[in-house]
Amino acid sequence: MAELLGFPPQVLFGQLLIGLINGSFYALLSLGLAIIFGLLNIINFAHGAQYMLGAFVAWLGLKFLGVNYWVSLILAPLVVAAIGIALEKTLLRRLYKEDHLYGLLLTFGLALMIEGSFVHFFGVSGQPYSVPQALTGGNNLGFMFLPTYRAWIIVASLVICFGTWYMIERTKLGAYLRAGTENPQLLQAFGINVPLLITLTYGYGVALAAFAGVLAAPIYSVSPVMGSNLLIVVFAVVVIGGMGSIMGAIVTGLLMGLIEGLTKVFYPEASTTVIFLVMIVVLLVRPAGLFGKEA
Amino acid sequence: MKMLKKLMCSAIVSAMAAAGAAQAKGISDDEVRIGYLADMSGTYSALAGSGGLEAAKMAIEDFGGKVNGKKITIVSADDQNKPDIGANKVRQWIDVDNIDMVAGMVSSAVTIAVNKVVEAKDKISIVSGSASSAITNQYCTANSVHYVYDTYALAHGTGEAVVQEGGDTWFFLTADYAFGHAMEGDVTSVVKASGGKVVGGVRHPLATNDFSSFILQAQASGAKIVGLANAGADTTNALKTAKEFGVVQAGQKLAGLLIFLTDVYSLGLETTQGLQLTTGFYWDRTPETRAWAERYKERTGAMPTMVQAGIYSSVNHYLNAVKAAGTDATEAVMSQMKKTPINDFFATNGQIRDDGRMIHDMYLAEVKKPSESQSEWDLYKILRTIPADKAFRPLSESKCKLVAGR
Numbered sequence: 119m120a121e122l123l124g125f126p127p128q129v130l131f132g133q134l135l136i137g138l139i140n141g142s143f144y145a146l147l148s149l150g151l152a153i154i155f156g157l158l159n160i161i162n163f164a165h166g167a168q169y170m171l172g173a174f175v176a177w178l179g180l181k182f183l184g185v186n187y188w189v190s191l192i193l194a195p196l197v198v199a200a201i202g203i204a205l206e207k208t209l210l211r212r213l214y215k216e217d218h219l220y221g222l223l224l225t226f227g228l229a230l231m232i233e234g235s236f237v238h239f240f241g242v243s244g245q246p247y248s249v250p251q252a253l254t255g256g257n258n259l260g261f262m263f264l265p266t267y268r269a270w271i272i273v274a275s276l277v278i279c280f281g282t283w284y285m286i287e288r289t290k291l292g293a294y295l296r297a298g299t300e301n302p303q304l305l306q307a308f309g310i311n312v313p314l315l316i317t318l319t320y321g322y323g324v325a326l327a328a329f330a331g332v333l334a335a336p337i338y339s340v341s342p343v344m345g346s347n348l349l350i351v352v353f354a355v356v357v358i359g360g361m362g363s364i365m366g367a368i369v370t371g372l373l374m375g376l377i378e379g380l381t382k383v384f385y386p387e388a389s390t391t392v393i394f395l396v397m398i399v400v401l402l403v404r405p406a407g408l409f410g411k412e413a
Numbered sequence: 414m415k416m417l418k419k420l421m422c423s424a425i426v427s428a429m430a431a432a433g434a435a436q437a438k439g440i441s442d443d444e445v446r447i448g449y450l451a452d453m454s455g456t457y458s459a460l461a462g463s464g465g466l467e468a469a470k471m472a473i474e475d476f477g478g479k480v481n482g483k484k485i486t487i488v489s490a491d492d493q494n495k496p497d498i499g500a501n502k503v504r505q506w507i508d509v510d511n512i513d514m515v516a517g518m519v520s521s522a523v524t525i526a527v528n529k530v531v532e533a534k535d536k537i538s539i540v541s542g543s544a545s546s547a548i549t550n551q552y553c554t555a556n557s558v559h560y561v562y563d564t565y566a567l568a569h570g571t572g573e574a575v576v577q578e579g580g581d582t583w584f585f586l587t588a589d590y591a592f593g594h595a596m597e598g599d600v601t602s603v604v605k606a607s608g609g610k611v612v613g614g615v616r617h618p619l620a621t622n623d624f625s626s627f628i629l630q631a632q633a634s635g636a637k638i639v640g641l642a643n644a645g646a647d648t649t650n651a652l653k654t655a656k657e658f659g660v661v662q663a664g665q666k667l668a669g670l671l672i673f674l675t676d677v678y679s680l681g682l683e684t685t686q687g688l689q690l691t692t693g694f695y696w697d698r699t700p701e702t703r704a705w706a707e708r709y710k711e712r713t714g715a716m717p718t719m720v721q722a723g724i725y726s727s728v729n730h731y732l733n734a735v736k737a738a739g740t741d742a743t744e745a746v747m748s749q750m751k752k753t754p755i756n757d758f759f760a761t762n763g764q765i766r767d768d769g770r771m772i773h774d775m776y777l778a779e780v781k782k783p784s785e786s787q788s789e790w791d792l793y794k795i796l797r798t799i800p801a802d803k804a805f806r807p808l809s810e811s812k813c814k815l816v817a818g819r
Binding site: 132137245246248262263265267337339379 | 454626629630680681
């Protein structure tokens with residue numbers, strides 16, 4: 119059999135597909151971050167904690183109220199978004215005019231508090247959450263065994279990602295949002311409730327994180343530290359894509375998943391660092407990121 | 414002959430010294446003070462953590478809170494798995510708070526650093542949580558005891574059993590740091606010695622989030638056994654992914670080399686069934702283990718890991734030694750602990766060797782199928798007992814300075 123770069127092609131295809139799956143996770147998380155940064159100018163360090171909250175709401179719902187996976191997929195993002203909106207209305211709102219650093223410190227502090235209290239109550243070893251009945255099993259694709267749930271992750275996150283992109287770039291609501299970031303006073307003069315728009319946007323960004331959390335619950339352990347493990351990588355993805363660029367976040371997320379997947383075959387020791395390597399190179403060559411507009 | 418004379422002399426001298434110390438010192442500061450050091454909030458906090466502290470407190474309460482009329486106190490600290498933090502804390506405990514014994518101790522790196530401090534200050538440490546067999550090998554000290562298990566015991570227990578059952582080709586998923594390398598090395602030599610071979614492996618970074626890529630590589634290797642030379646969240650994530658990708662259904666078997674009861678509980682039997690592992694303690698093994706574990710569960714809400722059970726047993730053994738020696742002076746207590754066999758719910762005829770290794774029976778266990786499990790914590794069946802003299806590294810192979818050349 120012919121070999122590609124010293125590996126049989128089926129091994130390589132398998133790894134590329136896995137990379138795409140992980141990439142769609144990165145895309146989903148970095149999309150939320152990009153929206154929040156693009157429209158609110160807040161670097162949302164609580165994103166990892168909100169992702170974790172999403173998974174925990176699903177787990178708590180299943181354990182204590184018998185809420186199944188499909189309901190959680192809708193309900194958990196709503197619950198976490200409501201918490202996010204409360205945060206925005208009481209705390210974040212006061213920081214829009216200040217330097218980015220204040221928003222970063224606030225959200226970082228909140229993330230530490232949320233994670234700390236969850237560690238206190240639930241410990242770090244992780245809670246079990248099983249794959250929903252309809253998505254168990256898998257298919258043998260010839261070159262690899264693809265679990266149905268992983269296929270579902272790709273489909274679900276791509277639908278959400280491109281739906282969000284379409285809403286922001288192609289609809290009237292999206293036009294308002296974009297106008298709101300350019301010139302809020304002018305938009306308000308046209309009779310649009312800009313503060314409400316911003317609150318809802320933050321809520322939506324947070325809901326995306328929680329949605330990713332519910333998606334992740336069956337394949338990773340539901341643990342209080344699950345978000346902080348992922349957050350740094352997701353930030354790197356946003357930076358590579360260009361801060362605030364919606365399409366940049368989606369495409370870069372997928373791309374980084376692929377690059378990471380290949381690294382895991384050729385040099386696994388570097389698999390957690392390769393994304394940061396790419397980030398350094400991109401920042402040197404294109405400081406605004408791959409899809410960012412030069413200031 | 415000369416040797417014998419020398420030995421006799423030193424025995425007499427040390428006996429005199431011990432007796433002298435006992436008379437002169439009694440219990441220092443009129444209190445026996447224990448410091449409990451562990452990861453209280455991080456990756457390894459489930460296996461020892463606050464449960465271990467509770468176990469130590471239970472041991473003190475069961476002892477009556479006093480030894481020879483003097484009060485027993487305990488303090489605790491979170492080492493955050495960082496050697497510098499752990500070593501500094503223990504230095505402060507000994508210098509300022511007059512701590513007599515350090516218990517708990519989880520991350521091997523922290524333990525090796527702390528043991529150096531304890532040796533320099535001539536106090537006692539009893540290590541229950543750490544894995545590395547180097548603690549009683551090249552890093553051994555006369556002031557430390559390694560109580561529950563080590564990488565040598567895990568490698569021999571699980572590795573040999575798996576190869577004997579036909580698992581003669583191995584692929585490793587190894588955490589890319591000292592512990593993972595040691596574990597992989599120990600198991601590799603066992604596999605080779607038992608007639609198996611290692612066909613490949615991946616070294617993954619510590620705290621890897623997604624194992625699917627590595628699991629695919631393990632599947633492509635065609636090895637009969639996928640050995641997990643990692644711990645904590647890495648092990649649970651790897652097991653979860655292996656289940657998802659149908660590793661077991663496709664005919665491969667998994668060997669978890671360092672798995673705690675809390676890991677299995679957290680993953681659920683559906684994911685872990687059939688997994689073989691080596692453990693120093695299982696709560697549902699004898700009436701004595703059950704009785705103690707039920708009491709522990711009442712206080713903490715969970716069944717004990719082997720580490721938590723070991724912490725109780727080791728604190729109890731220490732207090733008994735203090736009582737018998739009539740002092741908390743280091744040398745007298747250490748020699749008392751070493752000459753007294755350990756017989757309790759945790760160990761039968763356990764014995765602390767000169768290198769500090771506590772040797773006792775280990776158990777090869779298999780995780781039950783969901784259908785076999787009767788209750789929430791009914792997780793293991795014990796396949797066989799690995800006798801104490803087979804379970805741990807023989808002194809003849811030791812590099813420990815205290816026993817080398819014997």
